[in-house]
Amino acid sequence: MTTKDFNNKTVVITRPVERSESMAKIIRENNGIPLIIPTLELQLVKSEELIYIAENIKEYEWIIFTSPAGVKSFFEVFTESKIPSKIAVIGVKTEEVLQEYNNTPDLIPENFTAEGLLESFKSINLEDKNIALPRTLSARKVLPEGLEEYGANVTIAEAYTSSTPQDTSKLIDLMEKIINNEIDIITFTSPLTVTNLLNVIKQERKEQYDAFINQLRTNIIVGSIGPITGNVLKQHNIPAIEPKRYTVKDMIDALLQNI
Known part of the structure; x- marks a missing residue:
């Protein structure tokens, strides 16, 4: 644990609004000022494949x-x-939400990534086993392809969509605050939280994009929840602080230790 705090620094949360409050609470508890500006919107989807899996x-x-x-x-x-099937989850928050529905996971990887889950499945026989994978269709193919390499039959069901917010005015306002040095720290918890923000600025404020990116590279402290998100930031030469364990709490702790 660290004894440092944010010393009234403004910390931007870019994750979907329905998943932001718990993170905002941790920031407040550490004397920070959370600023929730989602760069990603989630919509639940009742797809035919999802209904089939449920039935x-x-x-x-x-x-x-x-x-x-x-x-x-x-x-x-x-x-x-x-749920009569065995359940695997990625991440502490996913486990917590599952438990809210009175179900307990059978498998949680130590490394909260698709790669980490595949590593956990290495010692489990998946040959000709049916696996249900409800998720967004925009997710990486690493997990289903890896499971199929283990011999599993994978059914992917669209469970939600991840999209850029319909109202981008807050993202433009965030860009202006960053350029004007009104933001101290910005956090990203998935690749799309990064990509959506950069794409909106590039499309709607092309003339200010370079100044915006330069601020992220040089003057703003950037937090990344893990290496998948971090790789997207690296592609844009944006340095980021990254925790060893890929949770919001650990990312906040890593930021506190490095500011």
Whole structure:
């Protein structure tokens, strides 16, 4: 644990608004000023594939949840209380949301990434096993392809969409605050939180994009929740502070230790 605090620094939260308050609370507890400006919007989707999985869950040896939104979407269409399949989740928050529905995961990887989950499955026989994977269709293919290499039959079901906010005015306002040195720290918790912000600025304020990017590279402290998000930042030469364990709490601790 660190004894440092944010000393009234402004910390931007770019994750979806429904997942921001717990992070804002941690920032306030550490004497920071949270500024919630989502660069990503989530919409739950009741796709045909998701309904099929819910109605035929006993056909699946495993169901894998990679985010809280996937859990919430599944329980929108699942009419029973207990999932009979084995359950794997990525991340502490996904586990917490699953437990809110009175279900407990059988597998949580130590490394909260698709790669970490695949590593955990290495010692488990998945040959000809059916696996349900409710998630956004925009997610990386690493997980389903890796499971198929283990011999599994993977059913991907669209459970939610991840998109740029319809109202981009707050993102433009954030850009202006960053250029004007009104922001101390900005945090990113997924690749799309980075990509969406940069794309909006590039499309709507092209003439200010270079100044904006330069501020992120040189004057703003940037927090990344993990290496997948960090790799997107690296592609734009934006240095970031990254925790060893990929949780919001650990990212906040890493920022406190490095400011």
